[in-house]
Amino acid sequence: MSELIVIAFSDETTGFEMRTELVKMQKDYLIEMEDAVVVTRASEDDIQLHQAVNLTAAGAVGGGFWGALIGLVFLNPLLGAAVGAGAGALAGRFTDIGINDNFMREVGHSLQPGGSAVFILVRKMTADKVLARLEHFHHRGRVLQTSLSTEDEEKLREALSGDHQRAIPPAS
Incomplete structure (x- = not known):
């Protein structure tokens, strides 16, 4: 606790x-x-x-990485990185961990x-x-x-x- x-x-x-x-x-x-x-x-x-910890920035970095990786599979890593970074930043922005x-x-x-x-x-x-x-x-x-x-x-x-x-x- x-x-x-x-x-x-x-x-x-x-x-x-x-x-x-x-x-x-x-x-x-x-x-x-x-x-x-x-x-x-x-x-x-x-x-x-x-x-x-800035959750928005952390989400953007993590999302960019995973987006680029998925984009490589579909032969468009730049678009995948951009979409992943945007989604990660948005998720980080609305995540509240720790103290209210x-x-x-x-x-x-x-x-x-x-x-x-x-x-x-x-x-x-x-x-x-x-x-x-x-x-x-x-x-x-x-x-x-x-x-x-x-x-x-x-x-x-x-x-x-x-x-x-x-x-x-x-x-x-």
């Missing part, structure tokens, strides 16, 4: 920095994420979702203009090591919402508030 974590920041840059750090941790096998999205609010009505876009836009309206929020859908993680790696985000973010247990959510809140002694247990 996946856990949802939403952390807000007063500026846009910090949200992107956190997502970058989470991706690094995923490469180090400390966290396994299904989705990581940065939501920014530039002005009153300007809410933008910065997805980690409408939910993220709703939460985005609660941000102050110029702020950001990071939405993370976590499959599994090594919590103590992840909290230690997020050390430089102390006093910079606040937890808006999680589906974590009360105890784990409190540890995350303490880690972001800068209370390092209580948030991360000492190593044995």
